[in-house]
Amino acid sequence: MNEKDVKEGNVxxxxxxxxxxxxxxxxxxxINLEIHDNEFITLLGxxxxxxxxxxxxxxxxxxxxxxxxxxxxxxxxxIPPYKRQVNTVFQRYALFPHxxxxxxxxFGLRIKKVPDPQIREKVKQMLILxxxxxxxKRNISTLSGGQQQRVAIARALINEPRVLLLDEPLxxxxxxxxxxxxxxxxxxxxKTGITFIFVTHDQEEAxxxxxxxxxxxxxxxxxxxxxxKIYNEPTNAFVADFIGESNIVNGIMIxxxxxxxxxQTFVCEDFGFAxxxxxxxxxRPEDIDIVPVGESMLTGEVTSVTFKGDYYEIIVDIDNFKWxxxxxxxxxxxxxxxxxxxxxxxxxxxxxxFSGMFGDYSSFSDELDRLSDMTEGAKE
Amino acid sequence: MKPGSFFKKAAAAPHIIWSVMFxxxxxxxVIYFAFTDNYGNFTFDNLTGLSVYTNTFILSIGFALIATVxxxxxxxxxxxxxxxxxxxxxxxLVLLIMLPMWINLLIRTYSLMSLLDNGGLINGLLxxxxxxKIKMVGTSGAVILGMIYDFLPYMVLPIYTTMSKxxxxxxxxAYDLGCNNRQVISKVVMPLTVPGVISGITMVFVPSISTFxxxxxxxGGTFDLIGDTIERQFQNEIxxxxxxxxxxxxxVLILISLAVMNKFADSDEEGGIIx
Ligand SMILES: Nc1ncnc2c1ncn2[C@@H]1O[C@H](COP(=O)(O)OP(=O)(O)OP(=O)(O)O)[C@@H](O)[C@H]1O
Ligand SMILES: [Mg+2]
Numbered sequence: 001m002n003e004k005d006v007k008e009g010n011v012x013x014x015x016x017x018x019x020x021x022x023x024x025x026x027x028x029x030x031i032n033l034e035i036h037d038n039e040f041i042t043l044l045g046x047x048x049x050x051x052x053x054x055x056x057x058x059x060x061x062x063x064x065x066x067x068x069x070x071x072x073x074x075x076x077x078x079i080p081p082y083k084r085q086v087n088t089v090f091q092r093y094a095l096f097p098h099x100x101x102x103x104x105x106x107f108g109l110r111i112k113k114v115p116d117p118q119i120r121e122k123v124k125q126m127l128i129l130x131x132x133x134x135x136x137k138r139n140i141s142t143l144s145g146g147q148q149q150r151v152a153i154a155r156a157l158i159n160e161p162r163v164l165l166l167d168e169p170l171x172x173x174x175x176x177x178x179x180x181x182x183x184x185x186x187x188x189x190x191k192t193g194i195t196f197i198f199v200t201h202d203q204e205e206a207x208x209x210x211x212x213x214x215x216x217x218x219x220x221x222x223x224x225x226x227x228x229k230i231y232n233e234p235t236n237a238f239v240a241d242f243i244g245e246s247n248i249v250n251g252i253m254i255x256x257x258x259x260x261x262x263x264q265t266f267v268c269e270d271f272g273f274a275x276x277x278x279x280x281x282x283x284r285p286e287d288i289d290i291v292p293v294g295e296s297m298l299t300g301e302v303t304s305v306t307f308k309g310d311y312y313e314i315i316v317d318i319d320n321f322k323w324x325x326x327x328x329x330x331x332x333x334x335x336x337x338x339x340x341x342x343x344x345x346x347x348x349x350x351x352x353x354f355s356g357m358f359g360d361y362s363s364f365s366d367e368l369d370r371l372s373d374m375t376e377g378a379k380e
Numbered sequence: 381m382k383p384g385s386f387f388k389k390a391a392a393a394p395h396i397i398w399s400v401m402f403x404x405x406x407x408x409x410v411i412y413f414a415f416t417d418n419y420g421n422f423t424f425d426n427l428t429g430l431s432v433y434t435n436t437f438i439l440s441i442g443f444a445l446i447a448t449v450x451x452x453x454x455x456x457x458x459x460x461x462x463x464x465x466x467x468x469x470x471x472x473l474v475l476l477i478m479l480p481m482w483i484n485l486l487i488r489t490y491s492l493m494s495l496l497d498n499g500g501l502i503n504g505l506l507x508x509x510x511x512x513k514i515k516m517v518g519t520s521g522a523v524i525l526g527m528i529y530d531f532l533p534y535m536v537l538p539i540y541t542t543m544s545k546x547x548x549x550x551x552x553x554a555y556d557l558g559c560n561n562r563q564v565i566s567k568v569v570m571p572l573t574v575p576g577v578i579s580g581i582t583m584v585f586v587p588s589i590s591t592f593x594x595x596x597x598x599x600g601g602t603f604d605l606i607g608d609t610i611e612r613q614f615q616n617e618i619x620x621x622x623x624x625x626x627x628x629x630x631x632v633l634i635l636i637s638l639a640v641m642n643k644f645a646d647s648d649e650e651g652g653i654i655x
Pocket of ligand 2: 051052053091167
């Protein structure tokens with residue numbers, strides 16, 4: 001594992017052993033995280049896992065029960081929000097309804113008593129940056145969701161914060177606008193070089209925008225890494241299941257580079273486990289090849305075929321375990337097919353508290369339900 | 381005609397009948413009396429004759445203004461304080477504010493009088509400590525105090541309501557953008573609670589300017605406010621028309637001040653800058 005896990009560079013924010021409870025209910029349980037200069041880092045996880053709380057602790061709106069938070073190496077736990085070099089784009093924007101677009105954006109500079117001509121100049125630049133030229137005089141309530149969102153970004157960015165916190169800023173937008181704004185945000189981040197800490201529960205959004213993804217569940221960090229790393233080498237069943245589709249099976253790590261599952265032994269690229277250690281094995285649906293039955297590693301019967309546009313989503317029953325396969329090959333329900341998995345498509349993971357929670361795809365239409373059940377179940 | 385619209389109209393009927401009987405008719409009567417003499421002939425004399433009451437008007441407006449301003453100065457911070465306490469405390473505090481409103485105004489005024497009177501509780505206490513009595517009832521201070529005491533809840537409640545509805549995210553956004561505690565209040569909380577302030581001002585100013593018992597009881601007959609004057613006119617059949625004319629002028633005055641304030645509130649909503 002020589003590939004670098006996270007962006008390198010100057011650490012700007014460091015969270016150390018942060019815990020937080022609300023009404024005796026633990027919400028964050030030992031968060032450790034380093035955030036670097038110029039990094040686009042995304043907190044990703046299901047609803048209620050503590051993303052907003054983490055962000056609010058960085059912004060200064062919540063105090064952790066224990067642990068420390070450092071900014072540029074300096075402990076800032078006791079510094080109030082208005083003295084932190086951090087600005088926030090709130091979950092539903094929170095634009096001031098009594099001020100027009102210009103005054104909303106100018107707000108931070110007015111507080112700092114910046115001279116008027118300078119304010120006008122900077123607001124103008126901001127409006128160009130977020131593509132809202134000519135909207136100065138508009139009332140907030142007359143703006144569309146996407147426009148409000150851009151005003152919120154401009155209002156935060158104009159203060160030239162070292163770090164910008166964005167709490168699901170795109171959640172309220174429709175799909176098309178959302179894609180556009182994803183690109184726009186990414187551009188703004190690259191142009192300004194400001195560190196973005198971005199919160200979302202949309203894995204696609206996280207994968208396409210981030211330098212680094214922090215996957216959270218039940219108030220703990222499950223994995224920190226680049227999008228590729230998180231997708232290709234999930235560290236546990238939760239991450240594998242949350243990011244993309246995955247087949248997660250019980251396996252035994254016989255020795256380095258050799259794992260057995262589904263009653264077969266496979267060559268893999270993983271090592272460093274105890275001999276015969278029980279493990280979770282994840283194989284992505286698109287990494288499974290359909291081959292003639294004679295040449296296959298595993299065979300099974302097709303139980304469902306769904307056309308997805310540019311591929312078919314197939315469920316295959318192999319020894320009562322339902323595998324999902326994404327393929328362009330046309331097969332039909334009831335057909336017996338063979339499958340083959342290349343060594344580099346097999347990801348072996350240590351057993352975790354999430355093992356066994358994500359079974360096969362026998363009830364995969366209920367996957368969302370299972371996901372929420374999981375969050376409930378694991379809390380208890 | 382849509383089915384059901386008859387029922388809707390029928391359901392609204394009591395309201396319409398009520399409004400016509402108790403709002404429109406009395407108004408028409410006031411206007412009728414204001415423009416007629418004792419024999420029912422049309423005349424402007426009632427209105428033109430009102431110049432003798434100029435001082436009464438000025439005094440009443442002055443008292444009501446002072447009471448309203450003091451209520452605002454006490455009520456606004458009080459409402460802010462209540463809205464910042466935790467929810468259970470808030471409920472109790474709001475109940476405490478509302479409690480006096482359930483007691484008849486007249487009784488409240490009397491109880492205040494029994495405190496301030498020459499032989500009242502405060503002067504009694506002063507005497508037992510060997511101090512000299514203070515004349516309170518009969519002073520303008522007592523009248524204004526009465527107005528404040530009677531009408532303060534009507535200032536606090538509407539302001540509290542708009543404050544408790546104020547989205548906490550606006551406050552957090554203000555902190556986020558660099559405001560300290562004082563700036564959060566002046567730049568965000570105050571501008572966003574203007575509607576509450578406007579209704580608070582209205583609900584204190586209107587009853588203050590038209591009250592008669594407060595000035596009678598606490599003014600000890602020293603002060604003749606518009607309310608007293610109107611009341612007196614209607615105790616005598618011959619002066620009904622003058623009373624109606626004064627009432628009419630009062631209504632016009634109140635309507636004008638409401639219109640001015642609403643205008644102020646509207647222009648604020650259009651994104652004006654409040655510093
Ligand atoms: N002020 C609070 N009082 C009580 N509980 C709270 C408070 N704030 C958050 N919580 C609880 O803490 C948990 C984590 O909340 P948080 O807002 O951090 O989740 P999240 O990951 O941002 O979720 P979402 O994706 O739904 O926004 C939730 O169970 C929530 O109910
Ligand atoms: Mg959240």
